[in-house]
Amino acid sequence: MPGIRLSTSPWWQARFRGCGYRWTLGREAILEVLSKSEEHLSAEDIYLRVHPKYPNIGLTTIYRTLDILTDMGLVWKFDFGDGRARYELIEGSKKMHHHHLICKGCNRIVDYTEFIEEEKELVKKMQNSLSKKYNFKITSHIIQFYGFCSKCDKQKD
Amino acid sequence: MPGIRLSTSPWWQARFRGCGYRWTLGREAILEVLSKSEEHLSAEDIYLRVHPKYPNIGLTTIYRTLDILTDMGLVWKFDFGDGRARYELIEGSKKMHHHHLICKGCNRIVDYTEFIEEEKELVKKMQNSLSKKYNFKITSHIIQFYGFCSKCDKQKD
């Protein structure tokens, strides 16, 4: 049923309400952008995508909403070393668990999903052991590879 | 400004010279701190440790030296999500290859060295395959686990 509300928003809406937050146009707009765009968006990226449709929503709201989303565990906040945070919806439903390859030259980011099964196995083992040993409740992990893409590797010479 | 040379510095000195940099008191002091302190120091941490002995060395020099060290591959720059970069000597010779467990509550950081062998194997496989597939020259990687330490886990309830 196409309507003003997105088919996916009721779930988010309920989640917000359940956490004691209100459901607002701004929050909906931000979640819409996050779910429809490619990953690793900065706060400004999101702002620029929200703005054409909702010119009233400011950068402050973007930051505040992303904070809430991160706290609620809906969004993952990354640092790729270029001085600004990047955000991704954790369960984009259609999006696979993935990690990043980051070019130290041009900051290009490649998502990869290879070795996820093997990774999962190792991670599970580590998680069990580390949780016990250090009395830590592990909730997530990051694996990032850094290097140079073919373009930047050439330029270095 | 003549100073007392440390026994470990010749190697670093040679490395600096080999890269076309000069060997200065400031650089020596910073490397001394990095090699003698625990890990994950911020630029300011380093500044505060260098300052008592070398009050003339400013924060600017710390940042500039850390940049060089990172470029030369002697130091690894981390982001643990608290808005400031952290630095560690990569091969502190006595320090094992390790990774980090980060508490999302209090930002406490635990180093762990478990599963490093198994991890290395997987990482090597991933590295080989990803380099080829994405035409990337991979130079380093990060693995970090996030969660809550026992203290912060209790507080959440």
Place this chain on the structure above:
DNA sequence: GTGTCTGCAAAGTCTTTGCACCATA
């Protein structure tokens, strides 16, 4: 109607840059 959310502007924090002077080689 009440308590949250919001935009704007200002403040805050970490980091980088410009420039004149100083040290290394």
Place this chain on the structure above:
DNA sequence: TATGGTGCAAAGACTTTGCAGACAC
């Protein structure tokens, strides 16, 4: 002596905060 390195102050970049008005419920 010729570069490269340094401190200081100022600028820069991203993010957070204060406050009055707007909105959700």
